[in-house]
Amino acid sequence: MPSNTIVERVVADLLKYPPFDQLDPAVLKDLAESVTLTYHEEGEVIFSKGDSLKGHAFMVMKGAVRLFDSIDGKEVLVDLCDEGDIFGVRAIFAHHDYVLTAQVAEESLLFELPVDKIRHLLETEPRVSLFFAGAFAKSVEEIEHTLSEAFDVDRRLFGEQSCNNFLQNETLEVKPVTTVITCPPDISIQEAAKIMSDRNIGSIIVVSPENHPLGIITDTDLTKKVVSRPGSIKERPVSSIMSSPVYTISGGKTIADMVMLMVKTKLRHFCITEDGSPDSPVAGIISEHDIITSEGNNPAVIMKAIMQASDRDQLKEQRNKTESLLQVYIGQEVAVHFISNIVTEINDAIITRAVDFSLKELEEEGEYKCADIPFCWLSLGSEGRKEQLLRTDQDNAILYAEPPEGEKEKAHEYFLALGRKVTGILQHCGFVKCPADVMASNPVWCQPISVWKGYFSKWIVTPEPKAVMHSTIFFDFRPVYGQARLAAELKQEIFSLIAKNRGFLGFFAKNALQNPPPLGFFRNFLVEKSRDHANEFDIKARAMMPLSDAARVLSYELKVPEYFSTAERFKRLGTLVPGMKDLGAEAAAGYEFLMRLRAVNGLANKSSGRYIKPETLNKIDRQTLRNVFSTIDKVQKTLNLRFQLDYIRD
Amino acid sequence: MISLLAKKIAARRCRRGELPDSVCRYVKGFSGPSDLAKPLGEVRFVVFDTETTGFDIAKDSVISVGAIALSDFRINVQDSFEVLIRRDSVGESEAVTTHGLLRKDLDEGREEQEAVEAFLEYIGNSVLVAQHADFDVAMINRILQKKYGFELFNQVVDTASLAKRLEKGPYYNLAHKSGEYRLDVLLERYNIRLYDRHTAAGDSFLTAQLFQMLLMKAGYAGIRSLRDLLLK
Numbered sequence: 001m002p003s004n005t006i007v008e009r010v011v012a013d014l015l016k017y018p019p020f021d022q023l024d025p026a027v028l029k030d031l032a033e034s035v036t037l038t039y040h041e042e043g044e045v046i047f048s049k050g051d052s053l054k055g056h057a058f059m060v061m062k063g064a065v066r067l068f069d070s071i072d073g074k075e076v077l078v079d080l081c082d083e084g085d086i087f088g089v090r091a092i093f094a095h096h097d098y099v100l101t102a103q104v105a106e107e108s109l110l111f112e113l114p115v116d117k118i119r120h121l122l123e124t125e126p127r128v129s130l131f132f133a134g135a136f137a138k139s140v141e142e143i144e145h146t147l148s149e150a151f152d153v154d155r156r157l158f159g160e161q162s163c164n165n166f167l168q169n170e171t172l173e174v175k176p177v178t179t180v181i182t183c184p185p186d187i188s189i190q191e192a193a194k195i196m197s198d199r200n201i202g203s204i205i206v207v208s209p210e211n212h213p214l215g216i217i218t219d220t221d222l223t224k225k226v227v228s229r230p231g232s233i234k235e236r237p238v239s240s241i242m243s244s245p246v247y248t249i250s251g252g253k254t255i256a257d258m259v260m261l262m263v264k265t266k267l268r269h270f271c272i273t274e275d276g277s278p279d280s281p282v283a284g285i286i287s288e289h290d291i292i293t294s295e296g297n298n299p300a301v302i303m304k305a306i307m308q309a310s311d312r313d314q315l316k317e318q319r320n321k322t323e324s325l326l327q328v329y330i331g332q333e334v335a336v337h338f339i340s341n342i343v344t345e346i347n348d349a350i351i352t353r354a355v356d357f358s359l360k361e362l363e364e365e366g367e368y369k370c371a372d373i374p375f376c377w378l379s380l381g382s383e384g385r386k387e388q389l390l391r392t393d394q395d396n397a398i399l400y401a402e403p404p405e406g407e408k409e410k411a412h413e414y415f416l417a418l419g420r421k422v423t424g425i426l427q428h429c430g431f432v433k434c435p436a437d438v439m440a441s442n443p444v445w446c447q448p449i450s451v452w453k454g455y456f457s458k459w460i461v462t463p464e465p466k467a468v469m470h471s472t473i474f475f476d477f478r479p480v481y482g483q484a485r486l487a488a489e490l491k492q493e494i495f496s497l498i499a500k501n502r503g504f505l506g507f508f509a510k511n512a513l514q515n516p517p518p519l520g521f522f523r524n525f526l527v528e529k530s531r532d533h534a535n536e537f538d539i540k541a542r543a544m545m546p547l548s549d550a551a552r553v554l555s556y557e558l559k560v561p562e563y564f565s566t567a568e569r570f571k572r573l574g575t576l577v578p579g580m581k582d583l584g585a586e587a588a589a590g591y592e593f594l595m596r597l598r599a600v601n602g603l604a605n606k607s608s609g610r611y612i613k614p615e616t617l618n619k620i621d622r623q624t625l626r627n628v629f630s631t632i633d634k635v636q637k638t639l640n641l642r643f644q645l646d647y648i649r650d
Numbered sequence: 651m652i653s654l655l656a657k658k659i660a661a662r663r664c665r666r667g668e669l670p671d672s673v674c675r676y677v678k679g680f681s682g683p684s685d686l687a688k689p690l691g692e693v694r695f696v697v698f699d700t701e702t703t704g705f706d707i708a709k710d711s712v713i714s715v716g717a718i719a720l721s722d723f724r725i726n727v728q729d730s731f732e733v734l735i736r737r738d739s740v741g742e743s744e745a746v747t748t749h750g751l752l753r754k755d756l757d758e759g760r761e762e763q764e765a766v767e768a769f770l771e772y773i774g775n776s777v778l779v780a781q782h783a784d785f786d787v788a789m790i791n792r793i794l795q796k797k798y799g800f801e802l803f804n805q806v807v808d809t810a811s812l813a814k815r816l817e818k819g820p821y822y823n824l825a826h827k828s829g830e831y832r833l834d835v836l837l838e839r840y841n842i843r844l845y846d847r848h849t850a851a852g853d854s855f856l857t858a859q860l861f862q863m864l865l866m867k868a869g870y871a872g873i874r875s876l877r878d879l880l881l882k
Contacts, residue, residue: 003732005716006716037727
């Protein structure tokens with residue numbers, strides 16, 4: 001029998017770190033008894049990518065271990081683990097080989113935790129399984145892979161068909177498109193664009209006479225480098241605008257490999273050549289689209305089901321499916337703009353169907369006859385900015401054209417009834433009511449355009465700090481159903497009101513500066529500039545709002561007419577504000593990182609994801625957050641300078 | 651040579667049935683030649699510690715023994731050992747409180763003979779490791795001598811001497827600065843987290859972690875076989 005004193009020592013060590021800190025010490029005895037301690041010098045490799053899985057996972061008790069992937073010979077750091085971090089969990093969930101290499105970064109004492117004991121804990125302790133399903137996905141090595149495997153462990157939480165399909169496919173090869181369309185470097189941009197549109201393809205590879213890839217032209221290149229530029233450059237050779245060199249890889253890459261590559265390189269097209277180098281003939285092409293759709297998790301299927309739904313229950317079902325799709329995408333580290341576009345499309349489709357259903361019901365009830373008056377359904381706040389990944393509160397409104405004289409009241413009644421029905425359906429689909437009642441079912445926010453113009457006029461002409469704060473969500477309105485021209489008219493009115501009342505932007509900007517970013521994290525505390533510490537981090541108020549507020553102010557100042565997301569606003573601002581190009585790109589990327597972090601946190605905790613416990617963040621997330629905080633600081637300084645806010649501080 | 655003779659005598663007593671079976675199994679474990687050429691990764695080390703009523707080898711006695719094994723450079727929690735020894739005169743000694751052992755615990759302990767037989771069974775012919783090993787080995791030997799007329803046959807490594815040897819070379823005179831090689835000081839120097847000290851098992855676990863690091867460093871210093879380690 002092992003020494004009780006020693007076993008208790010090991011239990012005490014395990015109890016210091018999640019997920020074991022949640023457990024009754026008695027439960028840990030069995031695991032502690034089977035722990036093995038190993039000591040490693042700097043530089044030692046614990047396991048390598050491609051090694052078969054060991055019988056245990058590892059916990060760092062002292063020192064540090066770095067985990068990296070190697071893709072075509074290049075090292076990509078994935079995580080850095082130190083005291084209390086667990087790695088090598090792939091051994092618990094998977095049956096394939098390690099996908100990362102673990103190397104000792106500082107001399108380390110490791111606990112080896114046998115997988116059968118951890119599996120036993122997973123079965124008997126829900127809190128442990130939650131940790132492995134949620135926190136582990138973020139905090140431990142195989143970020144791209146573990147989450148999906150963890151889905152399999154806790155079916156009560158995540159059990160959806162789509163995930164299982166995905167699991168089976170994880171190590172499947174991505175089938176490249178082998179009928180690659182290529183062109184020589186000297187044809188004109190116009191000719192290349194014609195080939196692309198004729199063949200209905202999003203990219204074309206520019207090749208040498210030996211068929212070696214020289215560069216690539218994508219839709220984005222055409223938009224950015226041709227369409228948006230003044231003057232005609234369509235006659236120039238494609239070589240003048242192609243992205244070069246092309247990222248080349250060898251064939252036989254798995255979905256997991258490709259996702260990893262996509263995340264790390266931030267590229268969306270990869271060219272397969274015979275030997276993987278740019279100096280060999282083109283053999284195929286893999287695009288982001290091929291990677292995403294190869295899992296069988298096709299958002300198009302959900303969209304189709306929504307468009308064909310005949311009742312609200314079906315809408316609800318599809319919205320629930322979207323949530324599990326979201327989990328897979330987040331787990332796969334798919335680009336946030338891609339995910340938010342899909343989720344927004346789906347949300348918009350649900351709203352569209354909800355309005356369709358409601359209009360039909362109103363018609364059948366036959367009490368009102370105002371269907372001829374044009375109206376527009378507006379999404380507000382984060383949904384207006386196309387940033388709602390998780391289902392948060394509904395914020396919406398109805399804007400309708402001026403009703404004929406004498407029908408004002410009847411029209412109001414009618415649209416209010418519409419608002420009530422639609423918000424009811426949305427609530428049924430899991431979008432909870434807005435606590436502040438900013439919804440189309442509220443008589444105040446269901447109004448003809450004249451009243452809406454009056455609202456904005458009041459906010460802009462006589463701004464009060466408090467009113468400005470409460471009105472920000474309205475400035476993010478976006479038409480989702482009906483006559484978009486009503487929304488456009490309202491936006492133009494706002495621009496002209498702002499032009500006549502410059503003082504408003506000062507208030508607006510000042511509101512955006514209410515929250516200076518924190519400095520960073522130390523251990524499990526958020527460190528504030530004011531030297532306060534907090535053990536919970538409000539990602540929305542402390543990081544996302546300062547950025548989205550700043551982007552909104554600048555977009556209104558510069559009369560950006562599109563209904564943009566915060567990231568899109570920053571990217572546009574980068575092109576509009578001299579000297580803001582880099583900061584704009586940085587802020588856009590930072591904002592997308594925050595969206596992802598919030599979604600991951602929300603999914604793990606079944607919450608809105610707003611409050612994050614610092615101890616659940618891994619090293620890389622902390623590091624990135626710290627960088628985002630400094631970006632926020634730069635954005636705020638820019639805003640401050642632009643509006644000279646120090647003068648109007650109270 | 652003395653040890654060879656002692657082994658023979660013990661083996662003869664076993665054949666005559668004068669010693670308990672478990673003790674005879676221990677003795678039998680040393681019947682073959684010791685394999686000094688073995689690489690360190692193939693050796694089973696048992697790191698142990700004794701708590702005693704005092705520091706006089708002649709008068710004081712062992713209250714508890716704790717140990718943990720290290721094989722293939724790994725410390726295996728499963729392969730650990732702990733025994734408390736019951737004695738009647740325990741209340742008289744001050745060491746009782748400093749070791750955190752209450753009379754009650756010791757009352758629950760095992761008879762000295764039973765305890766030491768369990769220990770022999772656990773260690774077998776492994777290489778013993780202890781901090782200032784001479785003292786602990788002497789304490790165990792006194793019991794063995796009294797009960798069975800022989801002493802430990804195992805090879806012994808002293809962690810203090812090993813640390814000194816790795817840090818200063820084999821000919822440094824430890825006597826001058828023995829303070830630098832106390833367990834607390836070594837643990838701190840090698841950055842091993844101290845928890846509550848002063849139980850035999852707890853100290854053996856800490857000593858094992860120290861020994862694990864020393865073994866790794868020994869490997870870099872060209873010490874690869876048991877012979878290299880024991881300087882034989």
